Amino acid sequence: MKRTVRNLLALTLVLAAGAAAKADEVLLQSAKSGLYVTVVNGTLAASAQDARQAVKLDTVRLEGNKIAFRDVRSGTYVRAGVGQGTMLATGSPHIRSWETFELDRTGRGEVALRSSQNGLYVRAGVGRGSHLAAVSERARDWETFRLVDVRNAGGHQDRPRPGQGNGNGNHNAGQGPDLSSLIGNYRITHVTADNGFLVPLGRELAGRARMSIEGRGNLSATAGCNSISARIAVENGRFQTRSQPMSTKMGCVIRGQSLVENRISQILTEARTVQRDGRIVTLRARNGAELLKLRRM
The missing domain is CATH 2.40.128.270 (Lipocalin)
Incomplete structure (x- = not known):
């Protein structure tokens, strides 16, 4: 019975994702550090100074305050259950509980994201690489983000820090080596x-x-x-x-x-x-x- 309920819930979320209205493309920005969310070593991290290096995401509105994020480049969804540290990463082909977040508005145009699977908030300051992980019981500074409209992010032309690289895979594909x-x-x-x-x-x-x-x-x-x-x-x-x-x-x-x-x-x-x-x-x-x-x- 429990398995049937879980399967029905997963199916409902998938159908809701397909029927939901899609918002404009957004970038995630840490409200604490001001850095944009990109991909570092396969997982999401708030480490990009330049908005052009950030992961572009479509927001998929589910029921209530629930939301999912779709990576524009790969067409896959952000998942919060990667590894023992429940890191966030793109690559999931579907929307289920690990790909679903509760969107809590904290004021000043900022939001907090809570994993629907484990009930913990996403933190942007995990480890030396400022990785994103669903590990916090309360939403404070490192758990708050801005959803930046891609159309309003074009003016950020800061150079990446030495060694930072191009985390989201936008690494001059089409102009790279032969x-x-x-x-x-x-x-x-x-x-x-x-x-x-x-x-x-x-x-x-x-x-x-x-x-x-x-x-x-x-x-x-x-x-x-x-x-x-x-x-x-x-x-x-x-x-x-x-x-x-x-x-x-x-x-x-x-x-x-x-x-x-x-x-x-x-x-x-x-x-x-x-x-x-x-x-x-x-x-x-x-x-x-x-x-x-x-x-x-």
Whole structure:
């Protein structure tokens, strides 16, 4: 009976999302720091000084004060249940309880967002990266946001802080590198885990993880155990795998090698864009989330 009720609720939310009137595109801005919400290492964070780096969101009005956010770039919804810290991230294909928020207006044109799943408010100051997570019992300074109309945000031309990057995946796709500029040998430094977080490889794995790109698009990679091969194409920052990644089937001795190698194969099929910043190369998903980081040797 409870399962039936939950299924009906989920279906109701999905139907409501499809029938609801869509508001203008908005940006989320932390009322405390004044920084815009963007994507950092696969999750949302209030870390962009420039509005052009912010994630553009459609607001989907549900019943009462409930709301959902749809990422304009990927067409997916914001979810509040990513990882143990209930981080927020785009990428959900549907609207259910984790994708539903209660919109509380706090005055001065500011709002607080409370997860319908766990009843906690979204905080914009979690960790060094100012990530968004549904972790607060009360709405205070770090739990308040502004919904900034995209049409009114064009005047913010601040330069991003050093090392901040272009978090929402708007990283000059269409003006990015071609295959010829990526030819070479690389160390694999970061790989996304199953929970969507981009994590650095441990010392032992990092010392063995390599990727090579050749002139005809032949790619090879390893974490020190099996050999992965594929053919890729890169044009103006757009990444495409032209052949299914193939891997040898050796048993790996070092813990985590096979997991990393399996993840590399998956990433090669998931990646849609590539960004080069000096010696650092980053593969990104369709929604702009970082999937894999390389450092030229």
